[in-house]
Amino acid sequence: MEKSETKPAVDVSRIVRRFGDRTVLDDITLTVPRGELFGLLGPSGSGKTTMIKLITGIDKADSGKVELFGELMPQLKMLQTFGYMAQSDALYQELTGKENMAFYGSLYGLSGKSLASRIQSAASLVNLTDHLNKQTSAYSGGMKRRLSLAIALLHEPQLLVLDEPTVGIDPVLRKAIWNELTALTQQGVTIIVTTHVMDEAEKCDRLGLIRDGKLIAVDTPQAIIDMAGVQTIEEAFITLGGRQEERS
Amino acid sequence: MRIRALVIRIIRQFVRDKRTLALLFLAPLLILSLTKLVFDGRTVSPDIGLVGSASALAEKLEEQADITVFDTFEEADQQLKNGKLDAIIQLKDNKPDVTLEGSDPSVSRSTQLVLQKAMQQSATGDAPAVHYLYGGPNMASFDSFGPVLIGFFSFFFVFLLAGVSFLRERTSGTLERLLATPIRRSEIVLGYLAGFGIFTLIQASLIAWFSVQVLGMSMTGHIVNMLLINLLLSLTALTLGTLLSSFASSEFQIIQFIPVIIVPQAFFSGLFNLDAMNPVLQKLSYIMPLYYGADAMRGIMIRGEGISDIQLDIYVLAGLSILFAILNVIALKKHRRM
Ligand SMILES: Nc1ncnc2c1ncn2[C@@H]1O[C@H](COP(=O)(O)OP(=O)(O)O)[C@@H](O)[C@H]1O
Ligand SMILES: [Mg+2]
Numbered sequence: 001m002e003k004s005e006t007k008p009a010v011d012v013s014r015i016v017r018r019f020g021d022r023t024v025l026d027d028i029t030l031t032v033p034r035g036e037l038f039g040l041l042g043p044s045g046s047g048k049t050t051m052i053k054l055i056t057g058i059d060k061a062d063s064g065k066v067e068l069f070g071e072l073m074p075q076l077k078m079l080q081t082f083g084y085m086a087q088s089d090a091l092y093q094e095l096t097g098k099e100n101m102a103f104y105g106s107l108y109g110l111s112g113k114s115l116a117s118r119i120q121s122a123a124s125l126v127n128l129t130d131h132l133n134k135q136t137s138a139y140s141g142g143m144k145r146r147l148s149l150a151i152a153l154l155h156e157p158q159l160l161v162l163d164e165p166t167v168g169i170d171p172v173l174r175k176a177i178w179n180e181l182t183a184l185t186q187q188g189v190t191i192i193v194t195t196h197v198m199d200e201a202e203k204c205d206r207l208g209l210i211r212d213g214k215l216i217a218v219d220t221p222q223a224i225i226d227m228a229g230v231q232t233i234e235e236a237f238i239t240l241g242g243r244q245e246e247r248s
Numbered sequence: 249m250r251i252r253a254l255v256i257r258i259i260r261q262f263v264r265d266k267r268t269l270a271l272l273f274l275a276p277l278l279i280l281s282l283t284k285l286v287f288d289g290r291t292v293s294p295d296i297g298l299v300g301s302a303s304a305l306a307e308k309l310e311e312q313a314d315i316t317v318f319d320t321f322e323e324a325d326q327q328l329k330n331g332k333l334d335a336i337i338q339l340k341d342n343k344p345d346v347t348l349e350g351s352d353p354s355v356s357r358s359t360q361l362v363l364q365k366a367m368q369q370s371a372t373g374d375a376p377a378v379h380y381l382y383g384g385p386n387m388a389s390f391d392s393f394g395p396v397l398i399g400f401f402s403f404f405f406v407f408l409l410a411g412v413s414f415l416r417e418r419t420s421g422t423l424e425r426l427l428a429t430p431i432r433r434s435e436i437v438l439g440y441l442a443g444f445g446i447f448t449l450i451q452a453s454l455i456a457w458f459s460v461q462v463l464g465m466s467m468t469g470h471i472v473n474m475l476l477i478n479l480l481l482s483l484t485a486l487t488l489g490t491l492l493s494s495f496a497s498s499e500f501q502i503i504q505f506i507p508v509i510i511v512p513q514a515f516f517s518g519l520f521n522l523d524a525m526n527p528v529l530q531k532l533s534y535i536m537p538l539y540y541g542a543d544a545m546r547g548i549m550i551r552g553e554g555i556s557d558i559q560l561d562i563y564v565l566a567g568l569s570i571l572f573a574i575l576n577v578i579a580l581k582k583h584r585r586m
Contacts, residue, residue: 058427092261095264
């Protein structure tokens with residue numbers, strides 16, 4: 001137990017994932033220490049979601065291993081340790097926002113007063129308090145995204161795994177959500193977030209640039225920009241991606 | 249507690265989904281009523297044309313048939329061709345000679361039955377005394393296959409609903425999200441069983457009450473046994489439906505299971521008499537859940553059988569439900585290995 005308290009939140013080593021004869025993730029090694037806001041940046045189809053599924057244990061790598069807090073994945077009891085927001089909103093259309101939250105909350109063992117108060121605080125965090133009693137079929141895309149995020153936050157997990165959390169959310173609320181994520185990491189929560197929006201990426205403590213299943217750079221946003229000798233993350237991505245191609 | 253959460257969720261979803269509720273609760277009642285109307289009208293009395301003078305036979309016939317007397321065979325024959333008559337009787341050499349319209353076997357049969365009865369009576373004057381072991385002279389064909397239909401509907405609608413619901417859980421991404429929570433695979437299956445079980449129990453009770461009290465289907469056994477069989481049959485349909493839905497990728501593919509899984513069962517469940525079928529093929533019915541359900545339902549409703557008479561059916565249906573449920577838990581491994 002003592003040992004695992006010093007272990008990083010996420011420790012991925014040499015994972016390979018193939019679909020048929022296509023290698024979607026190719027020999028990826030990555031360590032995310034506790035309390036970090038780590039961004040996985042890459043164009044669509046680069047393997048971000050696949051990576052998320054391997055980290056959470058929803059999918060299993062063909063080779064290599066994944067550890068969360070020092071525990072080898074996949075493992076049933078580890079599913080309690082993280083909050084997950086999938087790329088597609090997994091909501092029950094017939095239920096209200098509150099009922100969706102209550103359902104998922106109960107699956108994580110919340111009940112009674114603590115469930116009710118967690119629902120309130122998670123909903124206010126994503127600005128959904130006024131819409132909790134609406135059926136989610138009447139929600140806009142952005143509202144569904146926010147509800148999914150609130151569900152991931154419900155059981156106050158030590159690790160948050162968010163797959164493209166801010167798609168379809170307006171810029172003002174998007175900024176508020178990023179501020180909230182930063183605040184959470186200050187309380188010691190580890191966050192892994194994927195995005196293909198470059199300007200969001202700069203808010204992360206560290207970034208992993210992923211392209212065609214390969215991790216082409218892992219560092220702070222500024223270090224990545226400096227290394228590429230450019231002005232923005234976007235340019236860095238193009239430059240580094242180009243170099244990668246030259247080498248291979 | 250996770251099972252409870254799943255049950256509450258399923259109940260909430262159902263209650264909001266009025267169409268599905270109607271399909272589950274009203275559709276079986278509608279179809280049962282229609283079947284009753286079609287098969288259980290008043291016993292039809294055949295229209296018989298009599299050529300020549302009225303005889304003793306005609307007198308006897310009058311009780312069960314509508315008799316019209318014609319002078320010539322040609323006249324009567326014209327009416328037969330126009331569809332006004334079902335049969336013509338004329339005396340040839342003092343022997344009755346019958347011409348049947350013949351395009352509907354069931355009408356031909358009932359006409360012949362009426363003729364036979366009349367002739368027996370006019371010949372000896374003493375009709376044989378007839379006793380029934382089960383049923384009775386007033387039992388209509390609807391009473392005989394009604395119990396099978398009840399079983400069939402419980403099975404059919406629950407199979408369809410469970411299959412589609414579970415498929416939706418998969419295609420909408422909620423199953424994957426569910427599997428990213430600490431819920432066990434077995435808890436998902438049990439939650440579905442319990443959640444849907446509540447609705448299938450209500451459906452079973454509704455169908456049982458409606459068939460006996462409203463449609464007046466003959467019911468000699470105990471209603472509790474009938475409910476038990478209906479519930480077991482629904483649970484088999486539920487577990488089989490969710491199991492097969494993991495081999496479907498769209499609602500349409502669930503529909504494709506109907507001719508493959510459901511319709512053959514209808515054939516083997518006793519709606520049709522299988523005695524004419526190749527005995528080897530007849531044995532196929534032993535692997536069909538509906539065969540056991542229908543057998544028990546008939547036993548209860550027509551022959552008044554008790555628990556001890558239908559225990560084999562109970563064991564088989566319960567066994568199949570448990571088997572399918574376990575296979576469901578295993579099939580979920582495809583989505584999450586632990
Ligand atoms: N279950 C799967 N079967 C086959 N190919 C898949 C599967 N999941 C993902 N892929 C492929 O892997 C690649 C990476 O997908 P994904 O991880 O979803 O990318 P991203 O999230 O970065 O957009 C894509 O080309 C996708 O088509
Ligand atoms: Mg993705």
